Amino acid sequence: MGLSPSARLPIPAMPSWSSTIRHRCSASCSTSDMQEIPAKILLVDDDPGIRLLIQHGLTRAGYQVTEASNGLEALDGFETIKPDLMLIDVSMPQLDGFETVAAIRQRDGGEMIPLVMVTGSDDHESVTKAFHAGATDFITKPINLPILTQRVRYALASAEREQRLRRIHLEQQSACQLAKLGFWRLEIETEALQWSPEAATLLGRSAAMPGTLAALIEEAPAEQRQRLQRAFAQAMTGAAGLNLEMQLTRTGNACIITLQSSPQIEDGVIVGAFQDVTALRAFEDQTLYLVEHDELTNLPNHRLFSRLLADRLERDGDRDASATTRTAILVADINRLHRINDAFGPARGDEVIVAMANRLRQLLPPNSLLCRLESDSFGLAIPLESVDLDAFQARLQTQLELRLQLDGREIYSDCSLGLAIHPDDAQEAAGLIQAAQAAERETNRDQSRRCIRFSEIRAAREEGRVILETDLRRALEKREFFLVYQPQQRLENHRIEGVEALLRWNHAERGIVSPADFIPVLEETGLIHEAGDWILEEAIRQAAEWSRQGLELRMSVNLAAAQVENPHLITRLCGLVKDYQLPPAQLELEITESTAMRVPEQTLLNLRKFKQCGFQIAIDDFGTGYSSMSYLLQFPLDTLKIDRAFVKEITHGKRNRAIVTALSTLSFHLGLTTIAEGIELESQRDYLDALNIDMIQGFMIARPLVPEQLLAFMRAYDADTSASHPSAQASS
Template identity: 40%
Template sequence: MMTKTTRILVVDDAAIERMKVKGYLGKRGYEILEAADGAEGVQQFIRHAPDLVLMDVHMPQLNGYEAIRQIRAHERHMVTPILMLTADDDLESIEQAFDVGANDFFPKPINFPLLHQRIRYALRDASRERDLRRVTGLQETARMLAGLAFWELDLQRQEMHWSEDADELLHWLDELPVTFDTVMQIIHPDDRQRMATVLDDAIKTGLKFDFEVRSPGRRQDYLLKIVGQLMPEQQLLIGAIQDITSQRRLEQQANYLMFHDSVTGLPNRRLFQRDLEECLEAQQQHPARLVVVVLEVLRFQQISETYGIELADQLLGLMANQLRSDLPADAMLARLDGGTFALRLQVELDRCMDSIGIQLHAWLEQLDRPWMLGDRETYLTYTAGTSMAPDNTQDANVLLRMAHRAQRLQKPTANITLGFYSDDLDDGLQSRLKLEAELRTAVEQQQFYLVYQPQIDLSSDRVVGVEALLRWRHPQGESVPPFRFIPILEEMGLISPLGDWILAEACRQQRAWQLQGYTLRMAVNLSPAQFEQLDLPAKIQSIVQAAEVDPGQLELEITESLAMHNPEATIETLHRLRHMGFKIAIDDFGIGFSSLEYLLRFPLDTLKIDRAFVKDITRGRSDRAIVRALTSLCQGLGLTTIAEGVETQRQRDYIDALGATEIQGYLISPPLEPAALIQLIDNYATHAPTLSKACQE
């Protein structure tokens, strides 16, 4: 039996955009149809009946909104998922997209892995809706063919007469009622008076009647639809009766699916939005403060790609259960999309912000626990944003959007980071969006480059290694500081592929120096996103082998906070890398919360002393005590110690006296490009004291 290929129609007037989508999705087994404008898109839809449509907004002849409207007019039922691709992020554009019949919208420039997941979810939901419609259709057909029984009531004799199939329809009854009084006995007590009133009115007026009543069975109540009219000359009431119990159940199921998430069973965005509107209306009669929280699991897309959709769905279900476990009865928890949840709370109007923040932190902290994905324990990172009414706005759409914005602009500082919306977030939004667009271009056009900061061995006073550091040369000529763009790259999901490039470029440069006669240890930082990749050791090994670099000359650096995020998994990965021959260094040690127990368990070669302990080492006894303790411990363990941020000769002297092995910092040199670094090494070999003095001055 052949499997039908999923067909996707891409409607976009930009040929390059269609080519990108076709190239990415085509490689993943989809059949791609193309249309260069809205009118052609409608024709292609009618001709080929695709399984899903990706629709651009701004196009000649017929824009995306009108094209969707015509497609929906052609469909008998709105079942084909349509995702609108747009660079517009204003509320009016989003609302217009949903009003004309779009199922979802997706921002440009396109994040293709995320788009792929949206497509898979949309196709899955469409399949479920088609199955539900098919079942409903079968129910309707059964009702038309055999779901009706006919009855007749003689008003003078009060006798009931039934069609032959009535006993099958009313199967829960031991016998069919033969009088009007016995008919009333099979009706639910709460519905009898209403039924009697309707029939009495029909006898007096001659009007047709149509009503629903319940009939108690042994295990459940059955819902009966009764229609009929008076035959005045014969003094008869005649009509039909139908068991609509299953039909109503299906309608309730369809209504449930429309307003609930199929994975977690939580309310979806549509129901959450409606709830916000109702709560805001109720505030006019009963003043209260409405608190909205948007919570996102960072890198959920990578989790889904790594572990698969089924395990990712299981994780969402576990999280939903955890989040529901400690909420007030009147709160609402919803899943918006992907790894994003929303919470609505109502609190007293005079309650202070600190008290609200404490309550929300307590609620969020229950997520700071290991989660099982298959047979692997995983720790997650979250950001959350909060908005409030009437403090920020009284509009439900704007209130949710503000919470979204507060969440998206949070820079993770811990496993769970919570922020509150304020007006100044809007001020920086445009510059943030502009920077994100420039970074996407920078990745595509390879505007990044590496610089190298030398590391000096204190015993021989020569350069023995370098640390590779990322830099971005903006097209306008300025060099953007790393602290401005690296966190944003991490949030955009671009740091992992860029990290692979950094490693490959550092190895290429190391090999080039080796061919020139310079053997230098190369230190490369690994990001948290890279470290979560299951195939990281194999990937690093492949890159190093391709560059023909000795693994023993490559030092992989991780920060203390990264190591302690999931220490057991960290130890496992580090052992695999160490077994392959790579050196391991831990950076920023001493400023986090790790214990010496883990320092002993981690397979390390190098410990880097953070600049926080170096900058005041000439004045602070406590800093000197910490450095002395670390260097003594490392000497006993056979580890190299590198002090970072050494800027003066006095700092160097103290570090040397306290037993550190190596130093790096501006006393030696700032990070340099390759040619300048080689020149420094050549000069340093013969003029080290002079250079040190010059750097000090």
């Protein structure tokens, strides 16, 4: 006995989904690569006349039909031709229809195939037996071809839907396992907890999951329990859903999980999801350590030093409100380090830095702080309760004279010092550090002095500041401000996709004034509101003008803290993009990390409003502020900008590469675009490309340009890119 391949008869082309099955290519194929192949039907009946009738009708409908005369042939045909549907007669020799259906359901691939039984009887018992055996549908004789065709079409469509749902379910299961995501169910009346079956495995627990709410809270650290009880109590009233993080501290099964649910309660039950975030939190802790410590000396960097100093000043103020504790901030700068680098190489310069760091550790009084502020300078915070400042200052000047053997030669190195006192010279950590740095810079003007106190230069600085503030108030009226734009390049295709708008001041007498000199004054005096409003309007106007000229670039604009906290800014922004007809998505608003954390609750609220209006949001100078990473990443960000401090030494600094890798990985999983700043060398670009950074900006691509220069640059750049990367240009 053999199969009768009726598919040899001509089959008319039937493009309708009802008679074909679409076989898709891999994800790389285009829509035109898809092929539609007629659905294969295996017809099983011992009556040749009925087979001929059904085969003829289904072939005309566009199906590919193969025949079998009994159940044993049907089983062979199922294995060889892999049909999409089977029509099986009930009464057959050797193996009847019921037995054939049952046997197919036991085979690999037989669970989902539609099995339509053809019976000469429509009694209730036969129908029940057919479905019990595993039939999908049944049809009675005599055969009505139009009805049979419709039943076949319906069965195939149902099978396709079932397979699609099955695939989706499997994909969801895989996604949940990869994300370590599961589900929980809380009965409010009994406080009984149920977990998805794989919960213990996902969390790596040998013990069973807590069976009650009380048992769950008992597993948390003592300091978390009251917070958990309040959150669950509120959720059980329906007042709010859950969104909290907790530790499970059972011995050998410790982990950190998030618990989430909606406020909706059905039949006295709360249903929610949980996720294991242990690895993510460990990753964040590691990243935070790398971000806050200097690679070469392993000392705290500027970021951590600022936060530790701020914490100490706050504690000192709380401890004794009646008597202010005095603290000395010193900046020690290694003199002529660049000459050592030039003469002997950066590796020998690093030896000098390490030697100076070790000497400072030895000299540091108890309860003091030490950090590496910049490449060639250190910061010290020294409580003056039990230290004679004059004696310590004199000791530093003599003990920081180093004689080192480099390449067989004795090299002399020393430091210049700047000193500021809290609370005399400044009240906050950032101001104290800036004051000490300003005092140290004065030693460059007076070579006869190795240490200068900020109090000695305060009067001159205050006089200059008053003049600067007066000039700033007139700068807007005189139109002395202007914007320059620095291009941002996507590494993947070498395209310039955006620019960052930067403020410049062309003083009528002093010429171009450094932004570092005047922007802090704008912020402190409140002039930033007026200047910031002008910056936003000018940047939006310029972006719209470029767009009309066919140059589509994302415009990034920096926002000061006062602007971010201004509740009226969103109205102003929406009005500007409407007036200049600029799509909101083409404007990216940049905030610094320290700005974001100044009033984080209000910042979060305002940023969400910006996001709802379609603006892009970037966080600038990432890694240089004072925030908790887990808090910071609650903000609705689109872009994370990696500070130039981590890029500068990336070609020979393992820790900087580790930091950038960690930030790139974190950004990828959070769906953020990464932009590295301060790129000056091709080697830096190559490292960043290898570390999966999305975009770069810096002098290697272009310095900040005025609008006319930028247009000329883009024309030249596009021509050069077209010649150097024709495939990238064609894809754009």
